[in-house]
Amino acid sequence: MMPRTASLKRSRLASNIGQYSLLLVFGLIFFIPIYYLIMGSFRPQEKVLSGLGGFLPTDLSLDNYESVFNRFSNDTTGHVWQFVGVSVIVTVVVVVGGLLVNSLAGYALARLKWRGRGLALAIVTVLTIIPFEAVALPLYYMLASSRNTIYVQALPFVASAFSIFLFYTFFLGIPGEVEEAARIDGAGPFRIFFQIVLPMSRPAFATVAILTFLAQWGSYLWPVLMVSDTNVRPLPLELSVFQSSQPPEWGNVLAFGVIFVIPVLLVFLFFQRWFITSVASSAVKG
Amino acid sequence: MAAPAFLLLGIFLVLPFLGAIIMSFFRLQLNSPRAPKFVGLEQYARLFTDPDISSTFFHSLANNFTFAAVVVPVQTLLALGLAILINRKLRGMAVFRTVFFMPLVFPLALVAVIWRLIFARDENGLLNAVLSALSGGAIASHDWLGSASTAMAAIIIMSVWQSVSFQMIILLGALQSVPQDLYEAASIDRASKFSQLIHVTIPGIRNTLIFVALLTTIFSLRLFDQVYLLDQSGSINIESTQTVMYQVITTGYDLNNIGQGSAMAVVFLAIVAAVAIVQRRLIRQDGGS
Numbered sequence: 001m002m003p004r005t006a007s008l009k010r011s012r013l014a015s016n017i018g019q020y021s022l023l024l025v026f027g028l029i030f031f032i033p034i035y036y037l038i039m040g041s042f043r044p045q046e047k048v049l050s051g052l053g054g055f056l057p058t059d060l061s062l063d064n065y066e067s068v069f070n071r072f073s074n075d076t077t078g079h080v081w082q083f084v085g086v087s088v089i090v091t092v093v094v095v096v097g098g099l100l101v102n103s104l105a106g107y108a109l110a111r112l113k114w115r116g117r118g119l120a121l122a123i124v125t126v127l128t129i130i131p132f133e134a135v136a137l138p139l140y141y142m143l144a145s146s147r148n149t150i151y152v153q154a155l156p157f158v159a160s161a162f163s164i165f166l167f168y169t170f171f172l173g174i175p176g177e178v179e180e181a182a183r184i185d186g187a188g189p190f191r192i193f194f195q196i197v198l199p200m201s202r203p204a205f206a207t208v209a210i211l212t213f214l215a216q217w218g219s220y221l222w223p224v225l226m227v228s229d230t231n232v233r234p235l236p237l238e239l240s241v242f243q244s245s246q247p248p249e250w251g252n253v254l255a256f257g258v259i260f261v262i263p264v265l266l267v268f269l270f271f272q273r274w275f276i277t278s279v280a281s282s283a284v285k286g
Numbered sequence: 287m288a289a290p291a292f293l294l295l296g297i298f299l300v301l302p303f304l305g306a307i308i309m310s311f312f313r314l315q316l317n318s319p320r321a322p323k324f325v326g327l328e329q330y331a332r333l334f335t336d337p338d339i340s341s342t343f344f345h346s347l348a349n350n351f352t353f354a355a356v357v358v359p360v361q362t363l364l365a366l367g368l369a370i371l372i373n374r375k376l377r378g379m380a381v382f383r384t385v386f387f388m389p390l391v392f393p394l395a396l397v398a399v400i401w402r403l404i405f406a407r408d409e410n411g412l413l414n415a416v417l418s419a420l421s422g423g424a425i426a427s428h429d430w431l432g433s434a435s436t437a438m439a440a441i442i443i444m445s446v447w448q449s450v451s452f453q454m455i456i457l458l459g460a461l462q463s464v465p466q467d468l469y470e471a472a473s474i475d476r477a478s479k480f481s482q483l484i485h486v487t488i489p490g491i492r493n494t495l496i497f498v499a500l501l502t503t504i505f506s507l508r509l510f511d512q513v514y515l516l517d518q519s520g521s522i523n524i525e526s527t528q529t530v531m532y533q534v535i536t537t538g539y540d541l542n543n544i545g546q547g548s549a550m551a552v553v554f555l556a557i558v559a560a561v562a563i564v565q566r567r568l569i570r571q572d573g574g575s
Contacts, residue, residue: 023382051415105291134555137538138305159294218393236395244519257396
């Protein structure tokens with residue numbers, strides 16, 4: 001018996017070493033660009049690009065952050081809080097508004113009996129294939145008079161065929177007995193939805209919220225078309241304008257990027273465990 | 287209850303979709319004194335016959351398919367491998383999981399900045415510096431984004447880095463829902479780890495795997511942001527990286543030729559729809575759900 005246990009132990013050790021090596025390699029691949037960004041944001045302009053030297057924590061200072069705040073502190077350049085503010089408002093409207101209208105639509109498709117429901121379901125399924133990119137140009141032409149407003153950045157993204165579809169499949173999968181009992185007690189569809197279905201469907205709401213947030217917070221194409229005024233410019237657009245300035249001020253651009261991503265990263269790390277379980281438990285059953 | 291969502295979808299998706307079809311029959315400019323002029327199928331004809339437009343168009347289309355042909359299999363398999371790897375119960379796994387998820391919260395505008403510095407052309411670029419150090423100076427500096435032979439590869443690496451975690455999370459969810467007793471039964475039968483993967487894991491997550499592949503295909507056809515961002519800063523070889531979507535936006539928006547851009551968008555949409563339909567057919571024939 002003894003030698004067998006020993007060899008088992010040895011092979012488990014070997015497999016653990018193998019797994020840790022893989023984890024380490026991929027961990028580094030994911031982490032190095034992020035480390036490079038953060039390190040660079042603390043280095044002087046001319047030393048951001050300095051080969052392997054860019055890796056060592058030397059010459060660090062807060063100068064870049066100071067000059068980003070100084071640079072964006074008048075009405076011509078806009079203010080840092082303005083870009084953040086626009087991005088936050090647009091994202092919140094799209095996420096919260098989207099959760100509301102798309103979940104209601106998904107519920108109506110999954111549970112209510114109404115004329116044209118089959119057709120509506122077919123339309124939603126077809127619409128999930130149409131990428132926003134394909135309609136961006138006509139939409140830009142149609143909405144040209146509303147350029148440089150906040151609402152034109154948010155409204156087109158509130159309703160989403162894909163979110164409706166996710167809610168629809170989730171609601172189909174929850175047992176209907178409780179709703180049935182509430183209906184016999186005389187509760188209307190809205191009451192049933194908000195008091196019974198919604199509390200039972202937290203994972204679906206969380207998943208759709210996260211997917212919508214990630215897509216919207218980084219959105220770039222639509223602002224490129226619709227926004228020229230610095231006052232209503234969201235962060236990704238300003239970052240791209242900033243990075244194409246000549247000569248490039250890398251230290252400042254990176255500091256601006258860090259200001260942009262760190263808050264999201266912190267929120268994300270805080271909710272990480274919950275995030276994975278919710279996506280795992282609800283997401284997309286194929 | 288469904289009315290608000292359908293109203294919004296109608297205004298912001300269906301209407302512009304019909305608009306794209308109508309506009310593609312016109313010569314159309316924004317803020318132009320000239321009235322829109324109906325030109326029938328001319329915009330479509332030019333896509334195929336006008337040498338200036340059609341050579342770029344077919345070039346873009348080819349770039350699109352190169353990108354998708356590499357990204358879809360590579361990213362799906364990589365996501366599966368990573369999901370299996372972080373699904374193990376090892377000490378310190380929480381840290382690795384966190385790191386693996388991080389790129390997800392990085393918006394493309396920022397990803398483009400970071401990778402532009404990594405791929406920078408002279409010896410101060412990170413990649414060039416690493417290669418030079420590893421080879422003892424034997425490998426000369428290369429302009430990764432600027433040269434035609436490596437620009438597309440650089441875009442592919444950047445995209446996979448940024449979005450593989452997304453597919454990984456979905457697959458991780460699926461892996462965790464595969465019943466544990468199947469694995470126990472398999473190991474009692476002395477099935478090797480590899481045959482467990484083939485006979486238990488893959489069939490168990492089949493539908494999710496298909497879903498992920500379909501999603502990646504549609505996303506990869508949309509390639510635009512990365513290319514446009516890097517082109518704005520003049521750091522990429524545009525010839526070998528431009529895609530149909532890039533051409534739609536530069537034609538319609540930058541050159542203010544909305545009719546021509548719309549015709550390209552309609553063709554793009556037809557391609558996306560065709561790919562989606564073909565994929566669904568293939569899967570159905572395969573006996574799936």
